Amino acid sequence: MKKFKYYNPFYGRNYFSENLLPSEVFAGHKTIRQSIPFLQHDDLELLLIRRGAGVLTVNATEYPLSRGMLFCFSPHHFHKLTLPRGHTLEVSECHVNSGVYFYITACPYFIADAQTVPYPPLLAILDEAHVLAAEELMDQISGESEQKAVKIAENQNCFFLLMKLFGALEKFALPQA
Amino acid sequence: MSAMQKAKPLCGKPVSGVFCDADRYLYLQHITVRSPLPPMAEDNSIFVYVETGQGSISINGMLFDLEPGTFCWLQSYHVFAIEPLWGEELRLLAAVYDYPVSNYMTFHSTSRAHLRCFATTPPVYHLEGDIRVRVEALLDEFAELNDAVDSGSNLIKCGILGQLSYLYFALCEQHSAVHPYSQQNWSLGWTLAIFIAFYSSEDLTPVTVAENFGISPATLNRELRLATGMNFSQTLNRARVNLASSAILFSELSFHFISSYCGFRYEVAFYRTFKALRGMTPQEYRERAVHIPGVPRKMVSESVERILYYMHTNYKEQISLKSMAQDLYISENIIRTLLRDYLNTNFKDILTSYRIQYAEALLVVTDLPILDISLASGFNSERTFSRLFSQKNGLSPSAYRARFGGKL
Secondary structure (H helix, E strand, C coil), X not given: CCCCCCCCHHHHCCCCCHHHCCCXXXXXXXXXXXXXXEECCCCEEEEEEXXXXXXXXXXXXXXXXXXXXXXXXXXXXXXXXXXXXXXXXXXXXXXXXXXXXXXXXXCCCCCXXXXXXXXXXXXXXXXXXXXXXXXXXXXXXXXXXCCCCEEHHHCHHHHHHHHHHHHHHHHCECCCC | CCCCCCCCCCCCCCECCCCCCHHHECCEEEEEECCCCCCECCCCEEEEEEEECCEEEEECCEEEEECCCEEEEECCCCCEEEEECCCCCEEEEEEEECHHHHHHHHCCCCCHXXXXXXXXXXXXXXXXXXXXXXXXXXXXXXXXXXXXXXXXXXXXXXXXXXXXXXXXXXXXXXXXXCCCCCCCCCCHHHHHHHXXXXXXXXXXXXXXXXXXXXXXXXXXXXHHHHHHCCCHHHHHHHHHHHHHHHCCCECCCCHXXXXXXXXXXXXXXXXXXXXXXXXXXHHHHHHHHHCCCCCCCCCECHHHHHHHHHHHHHCCCCCCHHHHHHHXXXXXXXXXXXXXXXXXXXXXXXXXXXXXXXXXXXXXHCCCCHHHHHHHCCCCCHHHHHHHHHHHHCCCHHHHHHHHCCCC
16 A cells, blocks of 8 residues: 655745744743843843833833833843832843744735834833733743743744734834834 | 444535635634525635534534534635524634645644644534633634734734634644544545545545545545545645645745645646636736735745844844855845845845944944944944945934933
8 A cells, every 4th residue: 555645735844944933932020129231132022011110211212111011122222221219110021033023024914014124113002901911922921931941943822922912012013213 | 343424415516715715814704604504615724613503514524513612623625514503593703714824824844743633633622611711712802803904913813813723733632532523433535535635745546545445436436525525636636726825925936846746747737727726827826815805915935034034133244145145045136136026125225224223222322432333233444334324314423422322
């Protein structure tokens, strides 16, 4: 009897190259108690403000923080946090490589208004219902990762969650100055 | 062993385009069924969820109950007919999960575990408890965004579809041993239809498939026609054309490649079969697939994403079009064409804009000399940096620092 091979779309090769995908995702929930000096990362950082107040300086622009702000920092966004004495700030953060942004913008349904170089939106302000949804997404992503970096290629759900998070960021993004 | 279940014969030729049509992508449809629907064979996969009402669905000749909380993921190789109980009204939610997008979402070839799910469990589940709440919450979320067609909402909707598929596979794994329908012996037509769909890229003939199942080619055709209303070659051609359609949005796959990986021995045969089934040539289909009414789509190009990713990670280094072409194994001319066609820009512009963004940040955040900043952001000389910077911002670097920086 003839042996049949399994049906394999794209002949078993991964259509998108491995290194384009977010190889690892770090996500977690943090309570910040003191100010943080200027920082910059070589990957993308998604930062959701959950509770508390403070001032975040990105490059030269100051953002007074409030609940429901979702930031996306690229390598060229230097950011520092100024907290008044005695205050705390609860945030969720998530680090992915920039490949995830390019992969997500490759979605057939993602039509940018102007065809220019993809540029991650910096800040979205979510309303209460969407904050809850975003909080749940962040919790699920950090739940999937369980304190250690999670490999996206092995965890599809994590990719879907990230996609929704970027969708929310895109949907509620403030126009860039 | 009990007798094999007989397939429920179909009445009439299956129709397509009822649940999924070009204008129904990324849209949650509310469907009310009061009388039996004709048998349907769609070209994409569909999630169906029963909100209220009782009824039944026959898929490839197997009969399943529909009740509130039933969740189905129907594939292109399923021929199905939905029928409410007499006097009942079925309210269904249906969302199309089209194959080009699901291919893009899974980014890996379908894993064996997932294939096993499709092959060994029927696509109908009665949801209970926690998982039912999760599916309903996802569908609610989808319904809220139904009319929004901006890119952000589209991403969220794609994510929801992905999560539904993820939940479906989780269900399969939990229930594969205790699925209420897996106790039954499936009809031969059911097994044959799945076999042909899964191995359609192989060199299948009625004789080899019939031999594989220990039946005669005539029995093969009869059983298939009972279950799906189509004979062997019709089923096979449909499966192959559907496989080809799922690759249609990936611009790097040539039709020559698509035809061979779908199992067509000659490219001519591919064009002929495609035109016969879809009523248009693959090229026309590719064009229509992008310019559809409702939610527009775009072509996916792996190379463009790789180019952008390479530039975004390396712009601080001394890179040039030539070195990038060598590293990515793409010719310089192709890179130029791709960037012009997809992004309406060129290599130099992208590189400069990345470098200047980084330099702007360094100018306002640090008090490094301009020369150091220009070198740190990948420029060769201070002069080039100042010239390009003033071109973009209308300000010299030091004037920019004086205006925006200085708050350290």
